[in-house]
Amino acid sequence: MRWCAALACLLALCWYAPAAQAQQHGEVSDLQLERGADGLYLSAALRLELPTIVQDALYKGISMHFIADAEVLRPRWYWTDKVVAHATRYVRLSYQPLTRRWRLAQSAAPFAATGLGVSLDQSFDDLPEVLAALERIARWKIAEEGVIDEGQSYLVNFQFRLDMSQLPRPLQIGAVGGSSWNIALARGARLSAQEATR
Template sequence: MFACLLALWALPSAVRAQHHGEVADLQLERTAEGLLLSAALQLELPEVVEDALYKGISMHFIAEAEVVRQRWYWSDKTVARATRFLRLNYQPLTRRWRLTQSPVPFAANGLGVSLGQNFEELPDALSAMQRIARWKIADEAQIDEGVPYVVNFQFRLDMSQLPRPLQIGAVGRSGWDIVLARSVRLPAAEAAR
């Protein structure tokens, strides 16, 4: 019994130890083209992740947004879901950082639709990765007028894209657990035009 209480007491400190940033600002805008999300992240890369980047290992991140209609009579209904994939890597020969963004997961053969940017320094690449501007997360037809919605946003490190030895070694280590999340209500007053 005492061990269970001790474990519950230690849980909040374990959760704080895994804190690597926050979603500082999350804004929703309803336009004629749909629901747009803008966010500012404050992300601090753990030392193990930064060390792996400098060794040439690419880090894959996923930004996910989910628009949920809350219903009192049934379980909540997911109306729309949007995902953005990001890959950050260091190129030792040129000593440059490359940030690549794609609406679909990165293929192993390197083909696909993506947008890439090069940076001289890691803070510049991180700054670009932490700004999300006017990202369309739902079509206008998916959002009913006069109905309140909740938008759940999450930004995380995709552990499944790490090389297999790192996946095994990262299990249970808090330095690899990068998850930033925030929920915002889109009130019915904003939903109605």
């Protein structure tokens, strides 16, 4: 009987640990889904707190790469939920020490060394201004119209995280196991059967 209680505690810790870890350095304060004529759109508001170590690296000219992921699931009572759509957005935040300007670039594909494939590139005067832009995601298309069935409810899992694999190698080694680098925000939302109907 005692081992059953221990197992229950262990399962509870495993269940809640990822959620607690995902809320480090901020939160997803708002997440909205909207079905349009051509697909499903996601809008989100983030509250991001950049750790001092990340800000120091930025001021030294080291770019920070973030990844936004959205997964659309159709619940199934007889099996695991079915993934019907997955969307990824790549964001690069950088500071130019010579010009003292901040740059924010967004792309639907990973950033190449040449910089090709960038869909949006903006400049800002200071860190609070660029963070305000980074923290807003407006009408991001995460699923095509053909995958959303009318009268069916869907779950959407959203995550926004720092891509530590894009850091320079010495920082990657130092960041392993360091909670200061572990920026990962997550939140889920449900698209009801009524909302899925046009």
